[in-house]
Amino acid sequence: ARTYRITALAGDGIGPEILQVGRAILDAVAKRMGFGIQWQEGLIGGIAYEQTGDPLPPETLKMAQDSDAVYLAAVGDFKYDTLPREKRPERALLGLRAGLSLFANLRPVKILPQLVDASSLKREVIEGIDLMVVRELTGGIYFGQPKGIFTDAQGSRRGVNTMVYSEAEVDRIARVAFDLAQKRGHKLCSVDKANVLEVSQLWRERVTAVAAEYPDVELSHMYVDNAAMQLVRWPKQFDVILTGNLFGDILSDEAAMLTGSIGMLPSASLGASGPGVYEPVHGSAPDIAGQDKANPIAQVLSGAMMLRYSLDQPEAAAQIEQAVEAVLAQGYRTGDIYSEGMTLIGCQEMGEKILAML
Amino acid sequence: ARTYRITALAGDGIGPEILQVGRAILDAVAKRMGFGIQWQEGLIGGIAYEQTGDPLPPETLKMAQDSDAVYLAAVGDFKYDTLPREKRPERALLGLRAGLSLFANLRPVKILPQLVDASSLKREVIEGIDLMVVRELTGGIYFGQPKGIFTDAQGSRRGVNTMVYSEAEVDRIARVAFDLAQKRGHKLCSVDKANVLEVSQLWRERVTAVAAEYPDVELSHMYVDNAAMQLVRWPKQFDVILTGNLFGDILSDEAAMLTGSIGMLPSASLGASGPGVYEPVHGSAPDIAGQDKANPIAQVLSGAMMLRYSLDQPEAAAQIEQAVEAVLAQGYRTGDIYSEGMTLIGCQEMGEKILAML
Ligand SMILES: CC(C)[C@H](C(=O)O)[C@@H](O)C(=O)O
Ligand SMILES: CC(C)[C@H](C(=O)O)[C@@H](O)C(=O)O
Numbered sequence: 001a002r003t004y005r006i007t008a009l010a011g012d013g014i015g016p017e018i019l020q021v022g023r024a025i026l027d028a029v030a031k032r033m034g035f036g037i038q039w040q041e042g043l044i045g046g047i048a049y050e051q052t053g054d055p056l057p058p059e060t061l062k063m064a065q066d067s068d069a070v071y072l073a074a075v076g077d078f079k080y081d082t083l084p085r086e087k088r089p090e091r092a093l094l095g096l097r098a099g100l101s102l103f104a105n106l107r108p109v110k111i112l113p114q115l116v117d118a119s120s121l122k123r124e125v126i127e128g129i130d131l132m133v134v135r136e137l138t139g140g141i142y143f144g145q146p147k148g149i150f151t152d153a154q155g156s157r158r159g160v161n162t163m164v165y166s167e168a169e170v171d172r173i174a175r176v177a178f179d180l181a182q183k184r185g186h187k188l189c190s191v192d193k194a195n196v197l198e199v200s201q202l203w204r205e206r207v208t209a210v211a212a213e214y215p216d217v218e219l220s221h222m223y224v225d226n227a228a229m230q231l232v233r234w235p236k237q238f239d240v241i242l243t244g245n246l247f248g249d250i251l252s253d254e255a256a257m258l259t260g261s262i263g264m265l266p267s268a269s270l271g272a273s274g275p276g277v278y279e280p281v282h283g284s285a286p287d288i289a290g291q292d293k294a295n296p297i298a299q300v301l302s303g304a305m306m307l308r309y310s311l312d313q314p315e316a317a318a319q320i321e322q323a324v325e326a327v328l329a330q331g332y333r334t335g336d337i338y339s340e341g342m343t344l345i346g347c348q349e350m351g352e353k354i355l356a357m358l
Numbered sequence: 359a360r361t362y363r364i365t366a367l368a369g370d371g372i373g374p375e376i377l378q379v380g381r382a383i384l385d386a387v388a389k390r391m392g393f394g395i396q397w398q399e400g401l402i403g404g405i406a407y408e409q410t411g412d413p414l415p416p417e418t419l420k421m422a423q424d425s426d427a428v429y430l431a432a433v434g435d436f437k438y439d440t441l442p443r444e445k446r447p448e449r450a451l452l453g454l455r456a457g458l459s460l461f462a463n464l465r466p467v468k469i470l471p472q473l474v475d476a477s478s479l480k481r482e483v484i485e486g487i488d489l490m491v492v493r494e495l496t497g498g499i500y501f502g503q504p505k506g507i508f509t510d511a512q513g514s515r516r517g518v519n520t521m522v523y524s525e526a527e528v529d530r531i532a533r534v535a536f537d538l539a540q541k542r543g544h545k546l547c548s549v550d551k552a553n554v555l556e557v558s559q560l561w562r563e564r565v566t567a568v569a570a571e572y573p574d575v576e577l578s579h580m581y582v583d584n585a586a587m588q589l590v591r592w593p594k595q596f597d598v599i600l601t602g603n604l605f606g607d608i609l610s611d612e613a614a615m616l617t618g619s620i621g622m623l624p625s626a627s628l629g630a631s632g633p634g635v636y637e638p639v640h641g642s643a644p645d646i647a648g649q650d651k652a653n654p655i656a657q658v659l660s661g662a663m664m665l666r667y668s669l670d671q672p673e674a675a676a677q678i679e680q681a682v683e684a685v686l687a688q689g690y691r692t693g694d695i696y697s698e699g700m701t702l703i704g705c706q707e708m709g710e711k712i713l714a715m716l
Pocket of ligand 1: 090091093094249553554583
């Protein structure tokens with residue numbers, strides 16, 4: 001039986017408590033399905049900074065590189081807000097993405113029928129939503145050079161960042177999105193700002209060229225401002241949304257919040273080969289850390305994505321997803337998704353219920 | 359009695375029909391209030407391209423510069439989609455903004471109680487929303503250099519745009535936003551991506567510095583991805599939102615669509631001195647052009663903003679706004695905001711009803 005080496009990165013805030021739940025469930029499903037998971041634990045984020053002076057210590061990156069996949073919880077805490085930028089917990093995420101060449105960020109947005117009322121949108125607008133945001137993650141304005149704060153001859157300063165995409169960068173993320181669209185609803189909407197930005201013009205041109213390889217996928221293009229509107233107006237028009245790093249940051253969060261329950265949403269970040277990183281969409285919620293109040297479901301579902309995309313265990317992934325749905329169907333809820341008539345439980349108990357269901 | 363010189367730019371699609379309504383109402387209110395409006399008509403957008411080969415002919419820009427304000431409808435049509443970028447109707451907007459140094463774009467987002475049901479958001483989330491997006495309009499990635507599509511030695515291409523803000527650019531737009539916040543709810547939320555972008559770091563630093571001049575305004579900062587979420591989750595938390603050109607493009611459209619009735623929303627674009635441009639938030643809707651179906655209200659309310667911000671006629675502005683509300687209270691609706699039990703009317707008749715109400 002195969003044994004996978006997984007790097008577990010708990011991070012800050014609620015990270016440790018939700019990761020513990022996620023790991024227990026992965027262990028259980030591995031045992032049932034007859035494969036093994038060998039965990040290795042690394043430091044990341046504020047806790048890593050405190051213990052080593054570096055939010056992403058080189059050993060952590062090395063450990064991640066040498067594993068089959070990375071199972072990450074969340075980083076960040078108000079108490080690190082005054083640190084210099086390069087020491088802040090979030091920088092570790094950027095370092096991990098660059099260090100593992102994770103150019104493709106996949107964010108599925110779905111809503112369970114039982115949770116429709118948590119949305120700020122009307123039932124008919126949000127019910128049945130099922131879209132996937134594919135965000136380019138190692139290029140664009142996040143990494144483009146030159147960047148910095150520069151002082152001119154007169155002594156006044158200018159802040160500068162550069163949004164840049166090469167043809168090859170667009171082509172490879174486009175292929176990821178088209179491949180996904182082929183396995184889903186066969187529709188891909190590429191989002192850019194080609195009426196203003198040259199970088200978007202090249203983006204649109206290349207996405208259109210790659211589309212020729214996927215005759216069974218219907219391609220459309222949308223400007224980012226319109227996409228921000230259409231997500232609010234009628235999100236069910238979308239299947240796969242493909243976009244760059246910055247637009248993807250904005251639109252994937254907007255799309256996630258449409259559901260009203262971001263404590264439920266997982267994500268995957270993938271490279272061409274090598275380990276992927278699996279983590280919840282939500283943050284580290286330091287305000288409720290250590291109180292057993294966190295919702296571990298996004299973490300658990302991130303584990304399912306890991307099984308599907310990195311470990312080639314789709315059957316095990318499906319078992320986890322079904323267990324989560326079953327527990328929700330029984331009326332169990334953490335505080336963030338609680339509504340009247342349901343049974344309020346904590347993070348740990350939610351984990352136990354899912355485990356019992358497996 | 360004072361006479362104002364106003365440049366009227368009808369543009370494309372529904373532009374001419376809604377502008378006609380807006381002008382008639384401005385003429386009527388001017389007559390009542392005892393001031394004069396001298397109209398001068400200029401070409402802009404696709405129609406300008408067709409007649410002169412240029413979407414923003416130099417004469418139009420000159421005419422705009424020599425007036426007290428510019429009253430613009432909308433530009434664009436599918437039929438110009440195949441034109442080279444520099445000839446497309448939307449380029450005229452960028453040219454007008456640069457040519458008149460319109461660095462401040464003001465977009466109020468409000469919803470009339472009668473139209474709450476048009477929103478895709480739940481009544482309790484959207485009812486009573488009243489926020490103002492202040493978008494920087496002549497800087498950032500829209501105009502930053504270098505930009506273009508460049509070919510490297512190996513023959514592969516890269517698209518490049520530059521997001522840049524100087525201290526002075528941030529300071530002046532921040533003052534506009536703080537001034538507005540002082541006249542409104544005394545709350546300002548500055549939106550950036552300072553955890554990733556150096557340009558945002560400078561932005562945040564300068565906005566914080568300018569805040570010292572406005573001790574009665576409560577300043578907060580928010581990352582753009584979070585702002586995109588918070589607008590969906592609980593938009594009523596916002597009073598004035600201050601942000602850069604690109605983030606403002608995305609967030610102001612998202613905020614507008616929250617109301618479900620963008621046919622109602624006006625905008626103003628202002629410089630340090632000289633004429634401002636007043637136009638609806640919605641586009642040229644070529645699919646319904648010439649059918650008397652368009653909603654002229656955003657155009658009419660843009661006229662009210664012009665009276666308030668450029669012509670110093672707040673009393674006349676209020677009269678228009680009250681007339682619009684009264685007509686809606688009587689149940690008259692254009693198609694885009696129609697709901698059962700209301701009276702469906704066309705663009706022209708909506709204009710007549712508002713006129714009669716004045
Ligand atoms: C924390 C931040 C650097 C990060 C990003 O902007 O990518 C986050 O918002 C995300 O989407 O993962
Ligand atoms: C048409 C386009 C150039 C323009 C912009 O991006 O500024 C539009 O979206 C707007 O918001 O006025």
